[in-house]
Amino acid sequence: MxxxxxxxxxxxxxxxxxxxxxxxxxxxxxxxxxxxxxxxxxxxxxxxxxxxxxxxxxxxxxxxxxxxxxxLHYCGHRNGVRARLGVAQTLDFWAGLNGRTGLSIAAALEEVGLAGAAGLDAGYLSAGQQRRLALARLLVTRxxxxxxxxxxxxxxxxxxxxxxxxxxxxxxxxxxxxxxxxxxxxxxxxxxxxxxxxx
Incomplete structure (x- = not known):
């Protein structure tokens, strides 16, 4: 393209x-x-x-x-992360919305360094970790x-x-x-x- x-x-x-x-x-x-x-x-x-x-x-x-x-993917300056939704659940939501054409949820979280936080609520992540989670959306949908x-x-x-x-x-x-x-x-x-x- x-x-x-x-x-x-x-x-x-x-x-x-x-x-x-x-x-x-x-x-x-x-x-x-x-x-x-x-x-x-x-x-x-x-x-x-x-x-x-x-x-x-x-x-x-x-x-x-x-x-x-x-x-295209548009990734704005806000991360689109809900505090009480789990890290893996957040990424699963975006993959379900955008299409599961890329990495699996587990593989994408591993790629951005968040595999160990998969079960946490996203609100517990630091600002930098939340940004990594937002970037993981680019990986689960090509x-x-x-x-x-x-x-x-x-x-x-x-x-x-x-x-x-x-x-x-x-x-x-x-x-x-x-x-x-x-x-x-x-x-x-x-x-x-x-x-x-x-x-």
Whole structure:
């Protein structure tokens, strides 16, 4: 699958935060979104995800078989974790909602370092562990495009290395990724799109 955006403007309430955006990602490519707070990074991700309509321009996902399921995962800056739902139950809920096309629940929790916490209520997890649980959703349902908003938030050094490895593995399988972040992510050959100050 490839992603092409041309002349794209995004914003809220008719107010453009970023305009004249051009993106062209082929299989195996990733893009880092940079810029100050309020520049439109999160809004651009929401627009690419189809959760906000573009104010101008076009977005095309070429080469994706709709019968294989949705083209993308959107992982926002909130983790979508309910405190009184178990860790494994949380991931099982997301797998049931999105489709069980990737790793098993146990394997995904092992991959993100949460196998020992599978039976705990998610509310007992630290902020970094909750972020790892949110990232595990990407593993239980395979989708070609990952849209990630501040995915390294609250992650320690080991968690950031885990994120980089998950991204590198995804791109190596011809996946695509668009990542809004202020942090350095140790994945080689990511291109960068810098958004300006909010108007």
């Amino acid at each position: 490839s992603l092409v955006a041309e002349g794209l403007a995004c914003g809220r309430g008719g107010h453009a935060l970023a305009a004249d955006i051009a993106i062209a990602l082929a299989p195996g490519q990733g893009l880092l979104l940079r810029g100050p707070n309020g520049a439109g990074k999160s809004t651009l991700l929401l627009t690419l995800a189809g959760l906000l309509p573009p104010l101008a321009g076009s977005i095309r996902y070429a080469g994706h078989d709709a019968e294989a399921g949705p083209a 989708r070609p495009l990952w849209l990630l908003d501040e995915p390294s938030a609250a992650l320690d050094t080991a968690g950031q290395a885990l994120l980089a490895r998950l991204l590198a593995d995804h791109l190596a399988r011809n996946g695509l990724a668009v990542i809004a972040t202020h942090d350095a992510i140790a994945v080689p050959d990511l291109s960068v799109l810098t958004l300006g100050e909010a108007a």
